[in-house]
Amino acid sequence: MREIALHLLDIAENSVAAKASEISVSVVEDLALDRLKASIVDNGKGMDAETVQRVVDPFVTSRTTRKVGLGIPLLKAAAEMCNGGLEISSEVGRGTSLAVEFQRSHIDRMPLGDLAGTMLTLVVAYPNIHWLLEYSARLPGDNGTSTSPRFCFDDLPIKEALGVEPGKIDAEQAAIFCEPEVLAFIRNQLEDGISTIQSTIQNISVQ
Amino acid sequence: MSTIKSLDDLRRIREEALEKRQVKTASGAAQVIVGMGTCGIAAGARETMKSILKYIETNNLTGISITQTGCIGLCEKEPIIQVVIGDAPKITYGKVTPEVAERIIHEHVVFGKPVKDHILEV
Numbered sequence: 001m002r003e004i005a006l007h008l009l010d011i012a013e014n015s016v017a018a019k020a021s022e023i024s025v026s027v028v029e030d031l032a033l034d035r036l037k038a039s040i041v042d043n044g045k046g047m048d049a050e051t052v053q054r055v056v057d058p059f060v061t062s063r064t065t066r067k068v069g070l071g072i073p074l075l076k077a078a079a080e081m082c083n084g085g086l087e088i089s090s091e092v093g094r095g096t097s098l099a100v101e102f103q104r105s106h107i108d109r110m111p112l113g114d115l116a117g118t119m120l121t122l123v124v125a126y127p128n129i130h131w132l133l134e135y136s137a138r139l140p141g142d143n144g145t146s147t148s149p150r151f152c153f154d155d156l157p158i159k160e161a162l163g164v165e166p167g168k169i170d171a172e173q174a175a176i177f178c179e180p181e182v183l184a185f186i187r188n189q190l191e192d193g194i195s196t197i198q199s200t201i202q203n204i205s206v207q
Numbered sequence: 208m209s210t211i212k213s214l215d216d217l218r219r220i221r222e223e224a225l226e227k228r229q230v231k232t233a234s235g236a237a238q239v240i241v242g243m244g245t246c247g248i249a250a251g252a253r254e255t256m257k258s259i260l261k262y263i264e265t266n267n268l269t270g271i272s273i274t275q276t277g278c279i280g281l282c283e284k285e286p287i288i289q290v291v292i293g294d295a296p297k298i299t300y301g302k303v304t305p306e307v308a309e310r311i312i313h314e315h316v317v318f319g320k321p322v323k324d325h326i327l328e329v
Contacts, residue, residue: 001249010248017277071245114253121256125243125275161217175236175272180264181220185212187264 001074003113004038004102010071011040011098012122016129018044018096021167023122024132027115029104029201031140035084036104036112043095052088075100082106116190123155123186127174130166131155135194137201149200151193158186224269237271237316242287244278250285251304258305259288262312271316284327290315301327 001007008025015023020042028037047055055072076086083103090096102109115135123131136150159166162182164173176182241247241256256273263271281287284301290311291297298321300311307325315321 006248006253009243009253010245013243013245013248013275013277069245074245114257117253117257120260121243121253121275124260124273125241125256157214158217161214162221163218171272174274175270176221176224178260178263178271178273179220179224179269180267182217183260183264185217187260 001110003111004036004100005113005115005118007071007075007078007100008038008040008115009118009121011075012118014069014071015040015042015044015096016122016126018042018046020044020095020129022130022132024134025119026134026136027112028136028138029112029197030138031104031201031204032138034104036102036109037099038101039097039099041095041097046092046094046096047088047090048092052090056086056088072098078102078108078110082109116187116194119153119190120183120187124177124183127159127164127169127177128166133190135197137197137204139200139204149197151197153190153193155186158182236293238291239271239273239312239316240289240291241273241275242277242279242285242289243275244282244285246278246282247285247287250282252286254305255286255288255303255308258308259312262309266317268312268317271312281327281329287327290321292316292319299327299329300325 001010012023012025023040023042026039030037056076058070058073072086079086079100079102083106084101086098086100088096088098119131119133133153134150136148138148162176164176239259241252241259243252259273279287281301286303287299287301288303288308288311289297289299300322302325303311307322311322311325
């Protein structure tokens with residue numbers, strides 16, 4: 001995969017498969033420490049330690065019962081290639097959190113890519129999940145006292161306005177998310193918020 | 208189509224959508240399913256999905272619902288989408304690039320004529 005945002009889509013699909021009702025995606029572009037960090041936290045069914053080991057390293061450990069995909073190992077390899085890494089912490093019945101980190105300036109670091117497209121895809125296709133995105137930048141010289149550029153997207157107000165409640169949306173109600181004006185609204189919110197952060201980052205990088 | 212900016216506009220859209228739904232329930236709803244497993248995503252399924260959403264938005268199509276599914280075991284044919292119109296049997300399409308997706312929505316979903324050269328026999 002050629003974008004971090006595509007990997008995030010892939011990881012989020014795991015959270016959906018784990019029956020999460022709330023999934024939160026976070027991306028931090030840390031220019032001060034030259035790191036790019038992303039995480040996905042869900043409240044799905046979680047995994048025991050052995051399963052976590054298995055999803056991270058499918059070829060090393062023996063697998064007999066469970067189907068395990070290649071999405072996570074691919075992302076882990078990409079992160080390690082860029083002086084970074086990937087960690088999963090999970091608890092059965094509580095949920096899973098996956099964090100991945102890259103050296104931001106590394107020549108092999110894949111671009112963040114179309115984060116708005118990833119979020120739009122998830123919000124429209126899985127209306128019964130409460131989706132959150134936090135995309136922020138930490139600027140050089142930021143010692144924690146200044147406010148860093150931050151965009152937070154929460155789809156709950158949109159669902160309230162549409163008169164639907166995550167977890168209780170039937171197929172007929174779900175169709176409202178594919179109405180052209182609703183699509184445009186969600187897409188614009190995501191694209192505007194994300195591009196604002198990205199132009200701030202670009203201006204800093206040029207200086 | 209006017210661009211909506213506020214949550215109040217969304218409330219209005221909800222009312223309109225409810226009215227429209229009451230009018231057309233008999234006509235048979237269209238459902239589009241996009242394969243979004245790791246194989247699908249790696250083959251470009253998100254761009255396929257985006258192209259479908261964009262087509263709906265720019266052509267102001269209403270009453271289409273879009274869902275996703277995981278890997279259906281035909282990874283080499285990804286991106287895969289499936290179309291169900293009313294009670295008609297599900298039709299599965301393979302190698303659905305963003306351009307092919309537009310054709311499928313236009314010809315099959317809007318005009319009811321399946322796009323024969325991309326149908327998978329499953």
